[in-house]
Amino acid sequence: MxxxxxxxxxxxSSSDNVLVYQDTSDDVDSDIESETLNRKxxxxxxxxYNVHNKYQLFxxxxxxxxxIGNWRKQRKHYTSDGAKHYxxxxxxxxxxxxxxxxxxxxxxVVLCINENQHEHGxxxxxxxxxxxxxxxxxxxxxxISKPIQILNGLSKKSNIEKPTKAQLANFLARYKNKxxxxxxxxxxxxxxxxxxxxxxxxxxxxxxxFVGNYEISYDDSQDNDAITNGHELAFGKPSKRxxxxxxxxxxxxxxxxxxxxxxRNAIISDIMVIQLSINEDIFRAAIRLFxxxxxxxxxxxxxxxxxxxxxxxxxxxxxxxxGHALGYPSSNNALExxxxxxxxxxxxxxxxxxxxxxxxxxxRIIHFWSTNRDPAEKNTKAFKTQVEITLADxxxxxxxxxxxxxxxxxxxxxxxxxxxxxxxxxxxIDQTYVD
Numbered sequence: 521m522x523x524x525x526x527x528x529x530x531x532x533s534s535s536d537n538v539l540v541y542q543d544t545s546d547d548v549d550s551d552i553e554s555e556t557l558n559r560k561x562x563x564x565x566x567x568x569y570n571v572h573n574k575y576q577l578f579x580x581x582x583x584x585x586x587x588i589g590n591w592r593k594q595r596k597h598y599t600s601d602g603a604k605h606y607x608x609x610x611x612x613x614x615x616x617x618x619x620x621x622x623x624x625x626x627x628x629v630v631l632c633i634n635e636n637q638h639e640h641g642x643x644x645x646x647x648x649x650x651x652x653x654x655x656x657x658x659x660x661x662x663x664i665s666k667p668i669q670i671l672n673g674l675s676k677k678s679n680i681e682k683p684t685k686a687q688l689a690n691f692l693a694r695y696k697n698k699x700x701x702x703x704x705x706x707x708x709x710x711x712x713x714x715x716x717x718x719x720x721x722x723x724x725x726x727x728x729x730f731v732g733n734y735e736i737s738y739d740d741s742q743d744n745d746a747i748t749n750g751h752e753l754a755f756g757k758p759s760k761r762x763x764x765x766x767x768x769x770x771x772x773x774x775x776x777x778x779x780x781x782x783x784r785n786a787i788i789s790d791i792m793v794i795q796l797s798i799n800e801d802i803f804r805a806a807i808r809l810f811x812x813x814x815x816x817x818x819x820x821x822x823x824x825x826x827x828x829x830x831x832x833x834x835x836x837x838x839x840x841x842x843g844h845a846l847g848y849p850s851s852n853n854a855l856e857x858x859x860x861x862x863x864x865x866x867x868x869x870x871x872x873x874x875x876x877x878x879x880x881x882x883x884r885i886i887h888f889w890s891t892n893r894d895p896a897e898k899n900t901k902a903f904k905t906q907v908e909i910t911l912a913d914x915x916x917x918x919x920x921x922x923x924x925x926x927x928x929x930x931x932x933x934x935x936x937x938x939x940x941x942x943x944x945x946x947x948x949i950d951q952t953y954v955d
Contacts, residue, residue: 772833866884
């Protein structure tokens with residue numbers, strides 16, 4: 521195969537805006553690194569680079585580059601050929617360098633690597649003694665993965681130099697990165713993983729994971745917007761977006777901490793009443809009255825909160841009151857319960873890389889859940905097909921009937937009716953009150 525050699529005559533600029541791709545903020549040659557980054561970068565005119573490969577996307581080139589070492593991004597340089605993104609090996613003693621060129625004429629991507637070779641092995645570089653590194657790895661592989669647990673374990677070992685919390689955290693990050701791979705993966709790698717699960721399992725393989733259909737969409741939006749865009753691409757634009765009431769209340773409480781408790785409790789009480797609004801007109805009227813009421817207090821802290829509340833939970837995200845989507849849950853507690861189960865029983869509250877998590881889903885979660893729900897199993901966990909009414913429910917219902925309170929029916933549409941009764945203080949209501 522022919523090799524293309526490129527003479528790079530561009531001159532590097534000051535490294536004031538160095539961006540770090542791999543986490544090199546730990547103790548690894550920190551003094552050398554700090555000195556290098558704080559002074560003007562030496563000129564590197566005349567470097568000779570070989571074309572490694574050509575790609576359609578920048579992520580594909582970056583993915584290939586990361587397969588042959590750990591790199592940090594040095595700078596971005598614009599030339600007549602296009603934009604060049606320069607990288608250097610994250611080991612400060614290594615002279616291995618590379619750049620990714622995004623061509624200006626056709627936006628094709630070219631990965632070029634200089635003629636140097638990595639001057640170090642594949643080991644995890646660290647100032648920690650070898651014995652300390654081995655002790656940390658031993659504890660980690662034995663299931664002791666939390667930093668505080670590891671530090672406690674090291675304290676019981678003699679002749680072992682104890683790392684600082686920062687040193688331990690950085691070493692663990694590098695070790696897990698080497699063991700499990702990057703937490704984030706490119707869409708190209710994700711598609712390759714998905715392709716391995718496109719075969720539909722047979723009747724004898726009901727506990728096997730599979731993907732029925734998929735579409736990769738390259739979206740440069742921020743995380744929240746990308747999630748929304750992906751949902752709309754798959755399911756269409758939703759008619760309504762529901763906000764979890766528990767999350768709203770939690771965020772509201774965070775913004776009330778500086779307000780005295782008596783006022784804070786009164787504000788929370790009003791917001792909880794607003795949450796019970798049965799339609800948009802009532803919700804809008806309640807918000808207006810709420811804001812007018814509290815702005816009359818002429819309290820700067822309260823005014824700041826009202827400004828935040830109105831902008832965030834009325835203008836931007838108003839879908840947290842009951843009438844916004846009648847008949848649907850007002851919180852995502854069921855989903856959070858499932859997430860907690862996954863963390864406690866499957867990932868053990870450890871942050872896994874995307875490939876590793878998909879493997880855990882395939883090997884543990886799907887298998888275990890399928891076995892649990894298999895009707896042929898003796899201890900199968902059957903789905904509920906009807907609501908279970910307990911003795912306590914019947915007792916409470918009987919006690920309520922003895923109060924003989926009027927029940928007012930309010931019809932929303934042909935499929936939905938609301939029923940109103942007085943409160944626990946035996947407040948009497950009539951149709952006029954409901955209307």
